[in-house]
Amino acid sequence: MGDEPLAISIDSSEAGRPRRVTCRLCGRPLTGSESRRTGLGPTCDAKLHPPAPDIRTRRHEVDQDTLPGLGEP
Template sequence: MAHTDRNPQPTLIDNPGTGYRHRYCRRCGRPLTVLSSRLNGYGPACDPNRHPAPTPPNEVDQDTLPGT
């Protein structure tokens, strides 16, 4: 059985042999249709460069209040 239709979605580039192009978002799994999204592997809503993770809270040890 020959697998000639392994990539039914077009690559959206001139030369498909230049490298791997993501077809689905790495975070949510939705199909990617825009070339820039296919190059970095994330959709616009899931891109970690556009929506960075929140910074962890900065907790500092404090002295106890006098009289408690």
């Protein structure tokens, strides 16, 4: 059993380097840790997951009458 060849070859030159990860959409190399984790670069991630609309821009103040019982005494 000790003389059997290994099923995979172990290359000592790649032992210290991180594995090269590419974007699943465009194939560019990924460098950021978040990009490497998700498998998408920032540009491709923005294409697939656009930011949510900012609903605060749609709010506006409206003049209203004071509710009964809440007015000034």
